[in-house]
Amino acid sequence: MLPKVFIDGEAGTTGLQIAERLRARNDLELISIDPAKRKDNDERARLMNMSDAVILCLPDEAARLGVSLVTSPNTVIIDASTAHRVNNSWTYGFPEMDKNQRAAIRASRRISNPGCYPTGVIALLRPLISKWLLPTSWPIVVSAVSGYSGGGKAMIAEFEDTESETSTDENFRIYGLTQKHKHPPEMRKYSRLEHLPVFMPSVGRFAQGMIIEIGLPLWAIPGKPKRAQLQAALAAAYEGERFVKVATLAECDAMTGLEPEACNGTNRLELFVFGSDEEVRLVARLDNLGKGASGAAVQNLNISLGFDEDAGLIA
Numbered sequence: 001m002l003p004k005v006f007i008d009g010e011a012g013t014t015g016l017q018i019a020e021r022l023r024a025r026n027d028l029e030l031i032s033i034d035p036a037k038r039k040d041n042d043e044r045a046r047l048m049n050m051s052d053a054v055i056l057c058l059p060d061e062a063a064r065l066g067v068s069l070v071t072s073p074n075t076v077i078i079d080a081s082t083a084h085r086v087n088n089s090w091t092y093g094f095p096e097m098d099k100n101q102r103a104a105i106r107a108s109r110r111i112s113n114p115g116c117y118p119t120g121v122i123a124l125l126r127p128l129i130s131k132w133l134l135p136t137s138w139p140i141v142v143s144a145v146s147g148y149s150g151g152g153k154a155m156i157a158e159f160e161d162t163e164s165e166t167s168t169d170e171n172f173r174i175y176g177l178t179q180k181h182k183h184p185p186e187m188r189k190y191s192r193l194e195h196l197p198v199f200m201p202s203v204g205r206f207a208q209g210m211i212i213e214i215g216l217p218l219w220a221i222p223g224k225p226k227r228a229q230l231q232a233a234l235a236a237a238y239e240g241e242r243f244v245k246v247a248t249l250a251e252c253d254a255m256t257g258l259e260p261e262a263c264n265g266t267n268r269l270e271l272f273v274f275g276s277d278e279e280v281r282l283v284a285r286l287d288n289l290g291k292g293a294s295g296a297a298v299q300n301l302n303i304s305l306g307f308d309e310d311a312g313l314i315a
C-alpha cells in the first residue's frame with residue numbers, strides 16, 4: 001500500500017506548492033480534504049490519523065491545534081509554521097545542517113520545517129562557528145529581501161489584487177522594525193549564537209525568491225580569519241550535498257551583482273562569500289517557497305518515509 005500524505009492548509013501558498021510537487025508522484029497517495037470542510041476539526045482529525053504523514057501549512061495557532069488532533073502514534077507531522085521550531089521535543093528539519101541531522105529526521109515523528117530566512121542564516125553561520133572562525137558571541141546583523149509570497153495569501157493580495165482593501169503600489173519596503181520578528185530565536189539556536197541577531201528584513205515587488213546577507217568585518221574578529229578560510233569551511237560543510245551549492249571565490253569574484261529570483265522553482269540554496277580579507281559579505285540565495293518552505297517540507301517527507309531525498313525536487 002502506498003503511504004498516505006495529508007496537507008493541512010493545501011489551499012494556502014505553501015500548501016499549494018507542496019501539493020504541486022507531490023501530485024505528479026506515483027509512490028505516495030495524496031489525501032485532500034473537501035474544501036468546504038477544511039476548518040472542520042473532526043474531518044481534519046479523521047484524515048490526519050489515517051495518514052502516514054501530515055504536512056501542516058497553517059498559521060502558528062492553527063498548527064498547534066492541528067498537532068493536538070493527531071492521536072495515531074504512527075503519523076509523522078511535518079510542521080511548516082514557526083510554532084515548534086525551537087521546541088526541543090521536535091526535530092529541526094534541516095538535513096544539511098549537521099552530519100547527524102538526516103538520521104534524526106528519519107527517526108522522528110515530529111519534524112519542524114525551518115523558516116525561510118533562518119535557512120540562509122543558519123547555513124552561513126553554523127559552519128563558521130563550528131570551526132571557530134567566528135566566536136559564538138559575535139554580534140550578528142542580518143539584512144534580507146524576500147518576494148511578497150513570503151507573506152502568504154494576504155501579502156500576495158496586497159501586491160497583486162488592486163481591488164484588495166490592503167492593496168499597495170509600493171515597490172519595496174523594510175519591515176520588522178521593532179525587532180520582534182518571529183525568526184531570530186531560531187537563527188540564534190541553530191547557528192549556535194549567544195545573542196539574538198539584529199534582523200532587517202524587507203520585501204520587494206516580485207513574487208518569489210530571496211537574498212539573505214551578513215556582513216563581517218574580518219579585521220575585527222579574533223584570529224582575523226581570511227575570506228578563503230570562510231569559503232573553505234562552507235564548502236567542506238556542504239560537500240556532496242545536492243541542494244546546497246557553495247560558490248568558489250573565483251565564481252564570487254566574477255560576479256558584479258546578484259538577483260533574488262535565480263533559485264525559483266528549485267530546492268537549491270546557494271551560498272557566497274564576497275569581499276576581501278578585511279570585510280566580507282556572506283550571502284544566501286533561495287526560493288522562499290522552495291528550500292525556504294515547500295521544497296524543504298518535501299525533502300523532509302522523503303527522508304522520513306524513506307524515498308529518494310530528491311524525489312519531486314529540482315536541485
Ligand SMILES: NC(=O)C1=CN([C@@H]2O[C@H](COP(=O)(O)OP(=O)(O)OC[C@H]3O[C@@H](n4cnc5c(N)ncnc54)[C@H](OP(=O)(O)O)[C@@H]3O)[C@@H](O)[C@H]2O)C=CC1
Pocket residue numbers: 008009010011012013014015038039056057058059060062080081082114115116149150151152153154288289292293
Ligand atoms: N509563504 C512562505 O514563503 C512561507 C510560509 N511558511 C509558513 O507556512 C505556513 C503557511 O503559510 P502560507 O502558506 O504562506 O500562508 P497562507 O495564508 O497562504 O495559507 C494559509 C492556509 O491556512 C489556512 N488556514 C488558516 N487558518 C486555518 C485553520 N484554523 N484551519 C484550517 N486551515 C486554516 C488558510 O485557509 P483560508 O485562507 O482559505 O481560510 C490558508 O489556506 C505559515 O506558518 C508560514 O509561516 C514557511 C516558510 C515560508
Ligand SMILES: CC(=O)N[C@@H](CCC(=O)OP(=O)(O)O)C(=O)O
Pocket residue numbers: 080081082114115116117146147148149150151152155182183201202203292
Ligand atoms: C515577506 C514576509 O512577510 N515574509 C515572512 C516570512 C515567511 C514566513 O511566513 O515565515 P516562516 O518561514 O517562518 O514560515 C515574514 O517576514 O514573516
